[in-house]
Amino acid sequence: MWQLGDHSLTSRLLIGSAQYPSPTTMVEALRASQAEVVTVSLRRQQPDTDAGRRFWDLIRDTGLRVLPNTAGCRTAKEAITIARMARELFETNWIKLEVIGDDYTLQPDTLELCQAAATLVEDGFEVLPYTTEDLVVARKLVDAGCRVLMPWAAPIGSGQGPLNPYALRTLRDRFPDIPLICDAGLGRPSHAAMVMEMGFDAVLINSAVALADDPVVMAQAFAAAVNAGRYAFEAGLMTTREMAVPSTPVLGTPFWHANPVT
């Protein structure tokens, strides 16, 4: 069990609801992932018209906890408006806060993000900010009242895997008590296992499952990888050893035949 906001969760995999071949496949993949939280966008559905209701109902019917997101917003103001609409539509104070600064990479605009986060926290939201691996931005988000951080591994939908593992490890070390969810850029189950081994609390996956040839089986693959990574973290990984240069005498080799220790 782990704690996300005021809720205890068992699964450490959060899943997205975009880009599946069909809603039926999406629902099957959601189930197969055993995720307890699903993120949903509403910006493009013109939420004030309620025109996306049928699709949202399909997601609600899964019984998963809905984490609405502000995908597609480019300013703090837009994101705040969408967050407030999402709160009414989905009756939740959770919001995955995305404020995009670059349309191609979907890199977050961290300045607008911090601003929006502060306003929304004050407004009573549980803000889950989608951010880069930047340590200082992470600090400012926490200062603004975010109780969770969602750093990217790589640009959304790129499937590149962790591009800066060093910075992700730094976040883990510097924020030992803040739940860290790796959001975006994970393309393979092994990527998910890798960040979980670092001690991330959870991962959020969308494209890697939705765009797989068989999203349902891929959802299972990610579920297994997230578990594997978490177990590995809890079990404690052995340290790697430098074996290329023998540093201790090998049994059966007279010490005068062994290479000198350097």
Add this chain to the structure above:
Amino acid sequence: MSASLGIAGAGLAGRLLGLEMAERGWQVTLFDQDTPDGIHSTTYAGAGMLAPGCELEKAETDIARYGLQSLPLWKALLARYGRSVYHAFTGSLVVAHPQDQRELQQLQRKVEQRATTPDVVQTVTADALAKLEPSLANRFRTGLYFPVEAHIDNRAWLAALREALVARHVTWHASSPVERVEPHRVITPQGASHTFDWAVDCRGLGARTQLSTLRGVRGELLYLHAPEVSLNRPVRLMHPRYPIYIVPRPDNVYLVGATAIESDDLGAVTVRSVLELLSAAYSVHSGFAEARVLETVAHCRPAFPDNKPRLLYADGVMHINGLYRHGFLIAPALIQFARHFLETGTPMDGAEPIMEAYAA
């Protein structure tokens, strides 16, 4: 005495079925909420692409198979009813910008994996691409060519079908919405009931009065007049965010589409969608810069949750619904299935994946 058939919905499926059965001596009556020009139908809003290969990116193998089966049927239909309707069996081309080459590879891999026939897709070099589409020469280094695909002027085709139906003295209740389609009966507002040997539901989202799982998937497209651009076939641009197609019509008119948004909204095209569509079109050919925007189109594709069409049947009634984005692609094959069922009372071989008996 000849058998009678009542059809609810005069979009592509309703008109094709009406014509097919009228040719076989059935007495056909059409009901449609629209006027006979059909300008509010999804058929009128679509792009008229026959792309059984490209669609394998997202659609299931059955859809592609019905699409391939439909190609020769389309040739026959066009020869018979649509001699003046613009159409071209010139294949289609898929391109991507250098930084998005992997999108092409992914498409090719998915298509080859799911295709049931060989040679659905070919990789083309810059030279071959320049021969196919001279106006794209030096703009793309490589592409994918789907040789058997085709496109049809959907609007002209709707008009041609109307003419053919009128010539065969089909009864047409225009501006006449349908509430329900029941065994042997089409019910119009105020409970007015019209009785037939068979009643067939070919409505789009209107069928939600009975088929509650139908949903709308909003699509937006633009009509452009681009005298500086000359394309012989549909060109798709693969892009991680804004995949588009550009479909030619006569006289340098192009359709640029289409968005796919999980929404029932029938409102006007949004700025964001226009920006996406036009930016992507401009990146394919700079000649679109001075093109004129003739028209913007927004409509909702009717779809079941698995995005597969259905042919539901019971004694005296049939529903042909949820054609999603595959209306032109598969309608002729579906109409064959429907005709076979109306004549024999048994499902046709090969129709199993989409035909289902239901309790009316």
